[in-house]
C-alpha cells in the first residue's frame with residue numbers, strides 16, 4: 001500500500017514524492033483531518049484554505 005503524505009505548504013494529499021499542486025517536496029506523513037474539494041470556486045472551505053485546485057487536502061499537517 002502506498003503511503004499518503006500531505007504537503008506542508010498547501011496541504012494537498014498525495015502519494016507522490018513531490019506535491020503535484022505546488023511542486024513542493026516538503027511533505028509529511030503526519031497529518032490529520034481530510035477535506036475533499038470538488039469545486040474550489042464555489043467552496044467556502046476552499047476559500048478559507050486558499051485552495052484553487054480540486055483534490056484531497058489535510059486540515060492539519062505537522
Ligand SMILES: [Zn+2]
Nearest residue numbers: 007010019022
Ligand atoms: Zn503543495
